Amino acid sequence: xxxxxxxxxxxxxxxxxxxxxxxxxxxxxxxxxxxxxxxxxxxxxxxxxxxxxxxxxxxxxxxxxxxxxxxxxxxxxxxxxxxxxxxxxxxxxxxxxxxxxxxxxxxxxxxxxxxxxxxxxxxxxxxxxxxxxxxxxxxxxxxxxxxxxxxxxxxxxxxxxxxxxxxxxxxxxxxxxxxxxxxxxxxxxxxxxxxxxxxxxxxxxxxxxxxxxxxxxxxxxxxxxxxxxxxxxxxxxxxxxxxxxxxxxxxxxxxxxxxxxxxxxxxxxxxxxxxxxxxxxxxxxxxxxxxxxx
Amino acid sequence: xxxxxxxxxxxxxxxxxxxxxxxxxxxxxxxxxxxxxxxxxxxxxxxxxxxxxxxxxxxxxxxxxxxxxxxxxxxxxxxxxxxxxxxxxxxxxxxxxxxxxxxxxxxxxxxxxxxxxxxxxxxxxxxxxxxxxxxxxxxxxxxxxxxxxxxxxxxxxxxxxxxxxxxxxxxxxxxxxxxxxxxxxxxxxxxxxxxxxxxxxxxxxxxxxxxxxxxxxxxxxxxxxxxxxxxxxxxxxxxxxxxxxxxxxxxxxxxxxxxxxxxxxxxxxxxxxxxxxxxxxxxxxxxxxxxxxxxxxxxxxxxxxxxxxxxxxxxxx
Numbered sequence: 031x032x033x034x035x036x037x038x039x040x041x042x043x044x045x046x047x048x049x050x051x052x053x054x055x056x057x058x059x060x061x062x063x064x065x066x067x068x069x070x071x072x073x074x075x076x077x078x079x080x081x082x083x084x085x086x087x088x089x090x091x092x093x094x095x096x097x098x099x100x101x102x103x104x105x106x107x108x109x110x111x112x113x114x115x116x117x118x119x120x121x122x123x124x125x126x127x128x129x130x131x132x133x134x135x136x137x138x139x140x141x142x143x144x145x146x147x148x149x150x151x152x153x154x155x156x157x158x159x160x161x162x163x164x165x166x167x168x169x170x171x172x173x174x175x176x177x178x179x180x181x182x183x184x185x186x187x188x189x190x191x192x193x194x195x196x197x198x199x200x201x202x203x204x205x206x207x208x209x210x211x212x213x214x215x216x217x218x219x220x221x222x223x224x225x226x227x228x229x230x231x232x233x234x235x236x237x238x239x240x241x242x243x244x245x246x247x248x249x250x251x252x253x254x255x256x257x258x259x260x261x262x263x264x265x266x267x268x269x270x271x272x273x274x275x276x277x278x279x280x281x282x283x284x285x286x287x288x289x290x291x292x293x294x295x296x297x298x299x300x301x302x303x304x305x306x307x308x309x310x311x312x313x314x315x316x317x318x319x320x321x322x323x324x
Numbered sequence: 325x326x327x328x329x330x331x332x333x334x335x336x337x338x339x340x341x342x343x344x345x346x347x348x349x350x351x352x353x354x355x356x357x358x359x360x361x362x363x364x365x366x367x368x369x370x371x372x373x374x375x376x377x378x379x380x381x382x383x384x385x386x387x388x389x390x391x392x393x394x395x396x397x398x399x400x401x402x403x404x405x406x407x408x409x410x411x412x413x414x415x416x417x418x419x420x421x422x423x424x425x426x427x428x429x430x431x432x433x434x435x436x437x438x439x440x441x442x443x444x445x446x447x448x449x450x451x452x453x454x455x456x457x458x459x460x461x462x463x464x465x466x467x468x469x470x471x472x473x474x475x476x477x478x479x480x481x482x483x484x485x486x487x488x489x490x491x492x493x494x495x496x497x498x499x500x501x502x503x504x505x506x507x508x509x510x511x512x513x514x515x516x517x518x519x520x521x522x523x524x525x526x527x528x529x530x531x532x533x534x535x536x537x538x539x540x541x542x543x544x545x546x547x548x549x550x551x552x553x554x555x556x557x558x559x560x561x562x563x564x565x566x567x568x569x570x571x572x573x574x575x576x577x578x579x580x581x582x583x584x585x586x587x588x589x590x591x592x593x594x595x596x597x598x599x600x601x602x603x604x605x606x607x608x609x610x611x612x613x614x615x616x617x618x619x620x621x622x623x624x625x626x627x628x629x630x631x632x633x634x635x636x637x638x639x640x641x
Binding site for chain 2: 046047049050053054056057058060061063064065067068070071074075078121122123125126128129130133134142143146147148149150152153154155156157158159160161163164165168185188189192216217218219242243245246247248249252253254255258275278279282283290293294297300301304308
């Protein structure tokens, strides 16, 4: 072949160099484009919504008039819903993780649970909405209430919490377990007094990330019947509720530009909330990593 | 070492408590109760899956008393609320396929290129910047992407494409692609990262360039992991709700024209569920029939993705 002549080899080198250079540029461009998307998205939302942010926006609730509408009820609803979801999902999720990591024997039943959790993580969130609609709203007659929403979201984020908690438990070295057991502690005492305290920061990190997913969820809440127009704060577990993403969706789906402005402002509030949660998670993670490194 | 000092006091407490017979009895009981509780926590996940399957099937029965399965799966008109009603789900399926396809045309190539570039070319410093950006993109709620598609991408595209409707499959699909990009990129990168360096060195030692090594050796070696990430991306696109509900319109058109409004399976569920359906009505049952189809499709995609990944793990060992 021509590769074996001097000129052919030179041509081959030149071509390969060109290819290499072209791919370097293409790859860099694609990475840059992905980052540009984020920048454009954030800029667009800030430009649209920033002017609308003000004290009024936080003090007002749903209204037919765009300039009198605010996020008060939605923000409080999101907050309550997050707390309730955490109260349900965290004990169950961490409990399941402890069972799988510390107690379960390696048999078909354990494998079934594991495969099952993996598959649950892949179920679209809207299917959880249908589950919540039939089980919590209808069968258990919770109606379109805060508690029905919290139960639905808790089931939705359970796989995420279980996986994160298992990873946290796995970072605890076995020497600690053996030490505790050798002192005569039972298995549960070992978990409770030795393993959990060590694993706690990384479990908490996972929990916060799971909750930040729950807070941004819209579809399952729309399906179980979160209210899109609400002027009263939720008073108890059975109160009707709305959340920030649901309120934002309602504003987006209205044709008037003024409501779109509200939506953008609502999105800024939502993103700020998520940023705070993620910052907390990163802080915990870094502190934990430092402690292990010493 | 710091670990020990942080927990030594608690460990001591546990030991000191042991001696008396009654205390020992109590500890045994506590142990048993806790075990049962923990077991129930883990079993709840199995119960959840069973409940999903049971509810989707049992409620769909109500729907299939009215519509035949054949009509459901082959009919090209979807109008369960009209009189006479039409129960062909294909318009919702093509709507879902169309938006997912557009999304994957963005997320597939871009995700792979980002993964390859980050894994094989980028400096550690660039990786430290890009990876958090991808994480942020992955963490943005989908309702935010929906707003972006409707108020930015659609008006922008309308300047270049005259026939583009206000609600259309194209911009919803494109933005959904951006949403899925981090999933595809980070899973593909994991697969590339798992390729042992000996393969790269071998290829480079034979005189191959970095480009040839990357595309001729590393990418093929990671192919099953990359395929798995693509399939998972499709599953996410099929199950995605808010972007299409906001930007793709809510009309069940039987079309593959990306410039038109379409309705996906997820969008239909949201639209009907929001409209105060009465319990036990045909609309109510139709939610679950469409949900069942959606569930089966995403389940199949997830299982395939898992199987592909497992084969790749086996090959490595």
